[in-house]
Amino acid sequence: MSRVMASPAGLAPRARVRSGGSPAEQGRRKIYWPFITPALLFYVGFFVVPALYGVWVSFVKWRGMGDPQVFVGFGNYRRMWRDESFRMAFTNTITILIVCGVGVFACSFLISSILRELKLGPVLRTIMFVPHLLSPIAVGIGLGLLLSPDGLLNATLRLAGLGSAAQLWLTPDWIFKMILIATIWGSTGYYVMLMASAIGRIPGYYYEQAALDGAGRFRAFLHVTLPLTWDLVSVTAVLWMISAIRIFEFVYGLVGTGANPPPQARTMTIEVFLTTTGGAPAQYDMGLGSAMAVVMVLMTLVLVVAVRRFMRREALEF
Amino acid sequence: MRITRLRAVSGALALALGAVGLAGCGGAKDAKSGAAGKLVYWSMWTEGEGQQKAIKAALDSFSAETGIQVDAQWVGREVGKQVIPRLTAGNPPDLVDGGTDLLTSYGSANLQNLTDVYKSEIPGENITVGDSLIKPMLKEVSGTDGPRLAPYSLVGSSVWYNQKVTPELSLHPPKTWAEFIKALDKLKAAGRTPVALDGDIADYDAYWVLWALMRTGGPGTIANAAKDPSGQGFETPAWKRGTEAIQQLIKGGYFPPGFNGTKFPTQQSAWADQTSKTDLILMGSWLPTEATTSLTSQHKDVRKLIEFRSFPFPAISDQDKGTGVVDAGPIGFAVPQKALHKEAADKFIAYFLAKKQLSRIATVAKSMPARTDVTPPPDLAGYAKEFANATAFFGTNDGLYNTMPKWVTDVWQPAVVAFFEGKTDAAGFRADLAKRTADYHKNN
Numbered sequence: 001m002s003r004v005m006a007s008p009a010g011l012a013p014r015a016r017v018r019s020g021g022s023p024a025e026q027g028r029r030k031i032y033w034p035f036i037t038p039a040l041l042f043y044v045g046f047f048v049v050p051a052l053y054g055v056w057v058s059f060v061k062w063r064g065m066g067d068p069q070v071f072v073g074f075g076n077y078r079r080m081w082r083d084e085s086f087r088m089a090f091t092n093t094i095t096i097l098i099v100c101g102v103g104v105f106a107c108s109f110l111i112s113s114i115l116r117e118l119k120l121g122p123v124l125r126t127i128m129f130v131p132h133l134l135s136p137i138a139v140g141i142g143l144g145l146l147l148s149p150d151g152l153l154n155a156t157l158r159l160a161g162l163g164s165a166a167q168l169w170l171t172p173d174w175i176f177k178m179i180l181i182a183t184i185w186g187s188t189g190y191y192v193m194l195m196a197s198a199i200g201r202i203p204g205y206y207y208e209q210a211a212l213d214g215a216g217r218f219r220a221f222l223h224v225t226l227p228l229t230w231d232l233v234s235v236t237a238v239l240w241m242i243s244a245i246r247i248f249e250f251v252y253g254l255v256g257t258g259a260n261p262p263p264q265a266r267t268m269t270i271e272v273f274l275t276t277t278g279g280a281p282a283q284y285d286m287g288l289g290s291a292m293a294v295v296m297v298l299m300t301l302v303l304v305v306a307v308r309r310f311m312r313r314e315a316l317e318f
Numbered sequence: 319m320r321i322t323r324l325r326a327v328s329g330a331l332a333l334a335l336g337a338v339g340l341a342g343c344g345g346a347k348d349a350k351s352g353a354a355g356k357l358v359y360w361s362m363w364t365e366g367e368g369q370q371k372a373i374k375a376a377l378d379s380f381s382a383e384t385g386i387q388v389d390a391q392w393v394g395r396e397v398g399k400q401v402i403p404r405l406t407a408g409n410p411p412d413l414v415d416g417g418t419d420l421l422t423s424y425g426s427a428n429l430q431n432l433t434d435v436y437k438s439e440i441p442g443e444n445i446t447v448g449d450s451l452i453k454p455m456l457k458e459v460s461g462t463d464g465p466r467l468a469p470y471s472l473v474g475s476s477v478w479y480n481q482k483v484t485p486e487l488s489l490h491p492p493k494t495w496a497e498f499i500k501a502l503d504k505l506k507a508a509g510r511t512p513v514a515l516d517g518d519i520a521d522y523d524a525y526w527v528l529w530a531l532m533r534t535g536g537p538g539t540i541a542n543a544a545k546d547p548s549g550q551g552f553e554t555p556a557w558k559r560g561t562e563a564i565q566q567l568i569k570g571g572y573f574p575p576g577f578n579g580t581k582f583p584t585q586q587s588a589w590a591d592q593t594s595k596t597d598l599i600l601m602g603s604w605l606p607t608e609a610t611t612s613l614t615s616q617h618k619d620v621r622k623l624i625e626f627r628s629f630p631f632p633a634i635s636d637q638d639k640g641t642g643v644v645d646a647g648p649i650g651f652a653v654p655q656k657a658l659h660k661e662a663a664d665k666f667i668a669y670f671l672a673k674k675q676l677s678r679i680a681t682v683a684k685s686m687p688a689r690t691d692v693t694p695p696p697d698l699a700g701y702a703k704e705f706a707n708a709t710a711f712f713g714t715n716d717g718l719y720n721t722m723p724k725w726v727t728d729v730w731q732p733a734v735v736a737f738f739e740g741k742t743d744a745a746g747f748r749a750d751l752a753k754r755t756a757d758y759h760k761n762n
Contacts, residue, residue: 063425064402064406067425079761079762082760082761083728083761084728084757085727085728144581145581148576148579148580148581148584149575149576149579149580150576167579168576168578168579169579170518170579170580170581171578171579171739172732172735172736172739173739259518259519259520259521259582259731260520260727260731262520262731262732262735263728263732274727275724277399279723279727280521281419281714281719281720281723281726281727282423282723283723283724283727284422284423284723285724
């Protein structure tokens with residue numbers, strides 16, 4: 001009640017400030033809109049409107065070429081959930097998100113902790129970062145060659161006397177397992193870079209104290225490293241989720257050679273690509289593809305919010 | 319003073335942005351208000367390709383002879399992604415090209431009916447555009463109300479071999495499936511794995527099934543089964559004979575080990591340079607060009623290493639309904655319905671289909687010209703013979719590439735790959751297709 005009573009009186013000075021203020025402040029106010037308008041127009045015109053249009057398209061049947069759009073309500077969403085290819089792509093994406101996520105973060109922590117104690121740590125860290133600098137398509141294609149029947153992997157196995165373990169790694173039965181391993185390999189360097197920078201900032205005396213208290217490496221990690229890098233871990237977890245859900249070029253480079261990736265190797269982005277204008281043959285099913293894309297965005301939003309809430313902690317200062 | 323300068327800068331920025339916007343609008347307006355003597359062509363070929371050179375030469379002489387100003391954009395295979403928005407916006411180019419997939423990707427309603435072009439006379443020759451094409455080709459490009467595509471070239475598949483490696487195949491090309499298997503067994507006994515196949519490309523696996531079914535049942539055998547919502551269309555005698563023949567091929571051990579675990583073009587290249595013990599490959603008419611380019615890039619003497627020959631896919635049995643059918647996919651010109659310079663586009667189509675111009679498709683592009691009275695490239699002589707004697711054509715995956723692309727991607731290709739991996743036999747393959755097809759129709 002008191003706030004309501006106070007508001008008319010409270011508005012008056014603000015109104016005075018708007019019409020008055022120093023000449024510099026008035027000048028700044030006048031150039032505010034001329035400066036922000038072009039960026040705002042570009043943002044609304046090239047991002048917000050197309051994004052909203054994509055949501056609209058998910059409710060219509062449309063081939064995207066001047067053909068009439070037929071409103072089908074949630075028809076595309078129903079088709080999507082009944083579509084075995086999409087369900088497999090959805091499962092694959094979730095599997096990459098979780099399995100590779102666990103793998104990437106475990107490897108990143110382990111490697112960063114080791115590198116911290118090595119003289120050549122910064123050099124090795126840079127070397128590990130290299131896969132992230134290369135084109136994902138090129139890395140994918142390169143790995144495809146290593147995994148061919150007479151590629152480096154099988155050749156090494158044969159040399160080591162493990163010829164019976166050699167497999168046709170690029171066939172549908174094996175390809176998704178290879179994608180999981182390759183994704184962990186390709187992504188770890190980037191997260192090592194981030195983790196190592198955070199771990200490197202932790203003062204050494206925390207570890208010395210932990211050692212004096214009888215903590216082994218694992219307990220030091222749990223009670224020193226993890227709490228003091230928690231902020232960065234929560235941010236990188238969000239980054240990982242977004243990149244895992246959007247993973248495309250790397251998988252396409254590894255699997256695709258002009259043909260469609262087999263259903264066993266498809267992720268949601270690849271399924272969207274095949275459903276719309278990609279693949280051989282392109283399906284031009286814009287409504288179904290947009291429904292898939294909308295689900296991807298919603299999934300990303302829900303997961304990001306959930307992870308941010310789950311990982312929220314009081315920031316530790318040191 | 320500082321504020322005034324800031325305002326001046328922001329004003330200039332706004333003006334500059336406005337000018338950019340207006341310039342964009344102006345470009346579109348210019349395109350619409352072009353002179354009648356103009357032709358805007360957006361090509362599926364890129365600069366340097368043989369077809370581009372052949373068409374460019376014709377465009378240059380056409381422009382010189384008619385005075386029509388030509389604006390050609392060599393966009394490449396992704397040209398559709400640029401044409402479609404222009405079709406939607408109502409300001410498309412005057413001339414485009416591609417395969418019969420244009421009818422679905424651009425929409426046949428968005429393309430001009432070319433009946434009048436087909437009736438027009440080819441300059442310097444006493445025949446019409448329509449008369450220059452063989453009947454199966456006319457049937458292939460004509461919809462219910464007339465043609466939308468004017469073919470200048472075509473692609474198709476055939477069974478290829480290297481005359482320098484297996485000369486006996488040109489003396490006695492296998493005409494029946496039994497003879498074919500006998501020839502394979504003979505090669506296998508000599509230590510060969512005679513059939514090259516890049517098994518990671520589902521459509522290359524599918525060539526074998528497609529051809530067998532086109533022989534046993536003729537064009538429409540796969541399409542009719544795919545369109546049957548009950549999924550029961552896969553149990554016809556033609557399907558049984560065709561798939562059992564392919565089962566014999568898969569189980570016979572004729573493919574090189576690991577053929578489905580390599581990446582294209584590993585197997586094709588190994589066939590071409592003979593680093594694998596393979597002799598035959600069922601492949602498109604682009605094989606000689608593709609293999610020659612690959613061998614040349616390795617600094618190998620192509621003519622010393624390889625002599626391209628092909629023979630028609632053998633008959634499966636004496637009950638075949640598809641004797642004489644040929645895989646032929648036309649590539650040709652189309653004119654968007656809303657093109658501004660339709661007359662110029664129509665005129666160029668007739669001009670390009672003249673023997674003089676079209677012969678460059680064979681001599682420069684090394685591709686099959688659409689007319690049978692134009693000499694084909696020597697490497698394609700075998701395929702040209704098949705084409706000239708064709709009783710009917712069938713398209714990629716029996717035309718389903720254009721009409722049911724999701725069925726091809728999600729039903730046909732995965733089932734074919736599983737069949738070629740030996741996970742199932744012919745009956746299991748048909749049952750798999752039946753189940754997946756029934757599911758497909760429930761959801762589409």
